[in-house]
Amino acid sequence: MQTKICSKCEQAKELACFPFYKYKGEKKHKAHCKDCQRELYREWYEKNEEYAKEKRKEYVEKNREEVSKKRKAAYRENIEEMRKRDRESYRRNRDKIIARHKRKYEEDIEKSRAYARKRYWDNVEENRKRARDYWKTPEGEVKRKELYQRRCENDPEHFKKYYAKNKDRYREHSARRRWLEKKASINLTEEQIQQMRDIYWLARDLTTIHGEQYEVDHIIPVKGKDICGLHVPWNLQILPRHLNRQKTNRYNADEVFC
């Protein structure tokens, strides 16, 4: 094995540890090793940072395609490490990055919106799922309330208009709900049916008395996620609307509102 002594660190190293260059078609090795070269470059870079950055920029601009190809290849080669680095760098510069995106977005709002719409619809199912999951997180819940508040302030009629526009959807939903309740009911006695009517009446009375909306809720949801409750008097409870809306179609035995 051929070795060479580095002129800087004065260690004997393999030839492959020395950077080479071509001189008149002949392969020559530099006097110092790659490690020392790196060290030298770092020293030089620190002294000439501005200049180096300028040069680098020029080079990248001139060789855009080649550089991007090389970058992509390097990224793929070490994808786990690179992703980790990206995440960390994003976390460090989050505010700056968001501000930059915002600036770019606002440069041409129409174009940006069209692009965002396209991206959304290109992958609509996944995007919808992501949104649904986000609204369920504590952070999303806060955000949702904020948006709701802002909408009400900007346009007090917004939800009325939304309802009018989507009446069919609401009608279909309540019809499906009634059908489910019918399906989920078992043969009840006349007395039990009367009990259910009383519960619905009571909810209406409570609404009138308290001025807050009261709703009849199925303790075990009729349309639960992996459970199906019955539409029977012993599965009904009266809840103020805000509590009922929090419940959605979850069922958690520790969480029954009484």
Ligand SMILES: [Zn+2]
């Ligand atoms: Zn060396």
